[in-house]
Amino acid sequence: MTRCSDFIKTEFPLIDDDLKQYVEDVLENGAEDFEDSEEIYEAVGEVLHEISGDKSEDEIRCICDKLLNMLKPNKEVVTNANGLTKVLNAPIHLGSMAANLESNVDDIKSIWVTQRDDSLKVDAKKLEKAQAKLQEKQEKRSKDHTKAPTPAKLESATASQVTSKKESKMEAKGNNRTQDIRIENFDIAYGDRVLLRGADITLAFGRRYGLVGRNGLGKTTLLRMISCGQLRIPSHISVLHVEQEVIGDDTIAIDSVLQCDTEREELLRKEKELSAAINSGTADAELSNELTEVYTQLQNIEADKAPAKASIILNGLGFNKVMQSQPTRTFSGGWRMRLALARALFSRPDLLLLDEPTNMLDIKAIIWLENYLQNWPTTLLVVSHDRNFLDTVPTDILYLHSQRIEPYRGNYEQFIKTKTEKHKNQQREYEAQQQHRAHVQEFIDRFRYNANRASSVQSKIKMLEKLPELKAIEKEVDVVLRFPDTEPLSPPILQLNEVSFWYRADTVIFSNVNLGANLESRICIVGDNGAGKTTLLKIIMGLLNPTSGIRIRHTHRNLKFGYFSQHHVDQLDMNVNSVELLQQSYPGKPIEEYRRQLGSFGVSGDLALQTVGSLSGGQKSRVAFARMCMGTPNFLVLDEPTNHLDIETIEALGKAINKYNGGVILVSHDERLIRMVIEALGKAINKYNGGVILVSHDERLIRMVCKELWVCGGGSVKSIEGGFDEYRRIVEQELEAANK
Template sequence: MSTCGEYIKTTFPLIDDDLKQYVEDVLENGVDDFESSDEVFEAVGEVLQEVSKDKTESDIRDICENLLNMLKPDHVNGTTQNSARILNAPVHLASMAARLENNTEVKSIWLMQRDESLKVDAKKLEKAQAKLQEKQEKRSKDVKVFVPPKLETATASQVTSKKESKLEAKGMNKAQDIRIENFDVAYGDKVLLQGADITLAYGRRYGLVGRNGLGKSTLLKMIAGGQLQIPSHFSILHVEQEVIGDDTLALDSVLQCDTVRENLLKREKEMSTIINSSQSADPALSSELTEVYNQLQSIESDKAPAKASIILSGLGFTSVMQQKPTRTFSGGWRMRLALARALFSRPDLLLLDEPTNMLDIKAIIWLENYLQNWPTTLLVVSHDRHFLETVPTDILHLHSQRIDAYRGNYEQFVKTKTEKHKNQQREYEAQMAHRSHVQEFIDKFRYNANRAASVQSKIKMLEKLPELKPVEKEVEVTLKFPDTELLSPPILQLNEVSFKYNSDRIIFSDVNLGATMESRICIVGDNGAGKTTLLKIIMGILTPSSGACNVHRNLKFGYFSQHHVDQLDMNVNSVELLQQAFKGKPTEEYRRQLGSFGVSGDLALQTVASLSGGQKSRVAFASMCMGRPNFLVLDEPTNHLDIETIEALGKAITKFTGGVILVSHDERLIRMVCKELWICGNGTVKSIEGGFDEYRKIVEQELESASNK
């Protein structure tokens, strides 16, 4: 029996020791009476089936056959060799029959009776099965609790030409254009790009566009990280992480990017110290110092601080801020520092991912103007439509796991793409009509002997036609805010409101403004002017230093800000996220809510960590609206949203039946929804006539005035 026990343990590694012993006992007690594997299956098959759910009944029957062979080595093909049984003594059938006449329970002497020990003990079986189920449930619970969510990683593969590889190996590749051909990019199991090609011509500015989650940011990381091979002589800079905060001054942090200048200045200082301390002049050292001076002069080292200061000023750093240590700045300002360093160092290939997210409108206008004269190659991911219509010379459209290139800015791209799709659809429809007409001829004369040659010719012609596909229409993005009931005015009123923090610096004072259920108000102004502070006063998060903010008692705010997106639980999926925040609702309601913001199907079941920035924003919108607010307060809602989703957001705001106050730097969205513009700056908040056009004129005049100083 030890052989059977070892076989059972090997075949069923998860079997409980008690259950294994139980099976062995049944087999041992019935070893003399098992005549076939079917009888073994009847005795222990049900128990073994419960132990291993992945084995079929056929598998268990085969195992029972093997067990029978181990128990009875002489068992062959369902029969037992030498099965005749020798009696210990003669049997007198007549006397046996006579004895049975007086027996109330008559049994045939010719029927073999099954030994009762072979029957499955119901109590033992029930106990063993209960113990097995308990173990399985515990194991499944442990898996659910302790297995962390799988963190996906991006991977890339690429086909390179032998010619370029040889040139690269010899250090003779001096190409100015970047060609990345026939490459794939995947994120975990999801294929983002397949057989794609990119050509980046030196000196041109490329805008990379496409829907959220298709892999734009991932592609930039692949290029910057070297997973996609480009000529080694190209310097690449990817603005992705904020500058580390330390005691380095903001201006010095930018200047340190020019390593050539920094090394020359360091060498000049060392040699000057040696020459000044030595008693006699060293001609070789003096000659080297002269060479260092010449190199510093050739790179215009003395003009570098002024250039760095101009860039910092354009991105919103005042002269006082430029002399502050980097550790004194918030994360948003450190990201601006990272952008300033990139602009100052001028790499051969500059990669920017949503550079306008961290900027106010004044800085965006400055950046648009600055990048129009960018001397090297630029690849930028942006969802700011005005930025894309101002900066790029070319558009790269990422869709359907490939990249299509278009000449011109975003507006020209939309026109060209629309016309291209119309032509493709017309060509497809014309070919389908032609195919149908030819097929009718073939079907009509297929069995006509006189037309056989013509039919064969038509069939061959159809086979040679190129296979055209209809234009794949991208699914339209729709966002829907909940319906609300109208409230009677007054709704929201700011009366003589002033605010200052613990310091004496007044953020704003004497603010007298109001809003209604029909309001579509956009607040603009420089970073740090108090836009977010004003929103928090309106919602009652902050109390004004003086004055009052009066709101309707039934007003229910829905607040969206970028930090809400950043603080989402990344280890759960979107449905679970809503379940945590709004308990007790049916799963269908959570899914319906997510679906109204474009997070549907399998997307709603992905971990939040695996979603793109724009998809996370949609989840945050869905969570905000679960509370059914009737007044929306949106602080920079367009960060990470793609152009199509921003358009959908604009339409949703327009259709919303409640009031809206919006802080945004996206010119397209402001023009879509804004009915009233509040400017925050110079210690006050005021409404202006003329809308965004008037505000843009004011900003451009300020920039022009600053550049002339």
């Protein structure tokens, strides 16, 4: 085996130790069983091809021949019937050989076997052994195919940055007390893909920053790099990143929030211990003084007001008095994420990092959070795609694009105006410089060989060399989503008559609901979390049966629902790429059709070949849309579809819904999306013949899509006049009444 090992290393100098050991183990274990080089090629040929790079199949097979000779150096060579072996390594003239047949009989016999060679007869025992071995290989392959696929190894993010010697010395001595955060000249990569290169970010204390940019550019990764310490900031600055939900245990909700104030908790613990010691009869003046000091500290931090503050935050995020007293283990994952947000708001770190905080909230909680964060006292960095949230909360916008971060003063609306004007000026400057360059170059080309103009030509050339190199503005590609065209169906499509539903007799979700929808409908369902919006959708689709009442749906066999769940990410296989995901759901189609379907939702090129687990949240949502529409549904049921989508994709979603000629039910809290659909609907109503029901918290989407608003809550579902503006007015009145 030593000879084999050296030979492999010589032929494949770039082979790593693990692969080399694997090949050696296969050869050593099968040395006795290998009958010919073909079996060696079957065993290790594929591996050798992968590590060789440029070697042909014939070269690999030749290497396998040599390996067989090393493993079995004494293997007999089968000769022909005459005991002679003739190698034809040069052209021969058969006519001349035939003319001299008598003199060169041996030569001719060495080419053609003139009598049957018994050694070429089939050996029954060897044939049986070969068949058994082949059967064993086939069984092994079938077992390998039935095994669960090995989870794909997801790439991880890495960061590097350059820090000045001055700041490093101040940090080492503990003299750096600034509250501002400067991270300069840093890079972030995700696997082999560079997200940020030579970027800079400055966060001034007390300002609120909105981080925006297209899906997949690295916004969430940047927050994680800051929170985990891979990007260094002054050590005295406390950082809190709301990313993980609160662990469910027996701790009640309000205590879970109060416990994150560690200073208060420690002082209360000391106060309890000292009081117990004094009450036990220990008359020690020192203990009394220490207890007095603890009381003073508790008074300074206003510890007695902490429960009321925690209760206000929890109430604003949707926890009523009963829920605040319930153990955290009784809450779902979404509510435990709200608890994590409540803990962060209560603890008030120096730097608060929020990633899509509105995803888990209903409209009432979003409005409360917008108002609360407008008075946030420390530094806030938030990733959000909610246009109304970004117009209300941030004082500054950080625009991530082209592997760098560009700062803008003002909210999102101001950012759009400033960026548009800035890009226009840059483009005008670039075009003017190009015209100037062309004019000067024309002069140079015209008089280059004119001796009288030589000095002028040289000065023009030097002037061109000194001009700064301006670049044309890179225009971002518009996001376009395309829903499939569907066949028109005659109404009625969906009808609920006197429908009621409850899980338990004492918990009625809604009762006596009378609603209808057809392919011309654009219906948005709004309401508090837990009011029954998703339950209503499942009844409409037939996934749940109403407790009482009648659900009527179109009897035509072509009525197909496309359901986009708010937990769509949980339904995706993270270990395959997007093309393979569609193949699993809709097998038998050409690869080009899967690629075309993904491309219609913005997942194209190499992105479609990445594992789903390595995609950003918004990119996973697009893949889920592509899979949903692959079955050509004619009634879309969209439950919080804007979660994780960037602003441009939300705009594209609203436009796609308005162009869709099927029915749509939308659940959303995204005000912008709702506004978009309403605005566009007035223009498209005469040309449009499809229906939509939307459940959403995205105000923009609701305003885009809907002309009819259903409010789910209070044990009922009702339609309101005045659209979203009227609904928002009602919500704000309820919040004002609750705060009095």
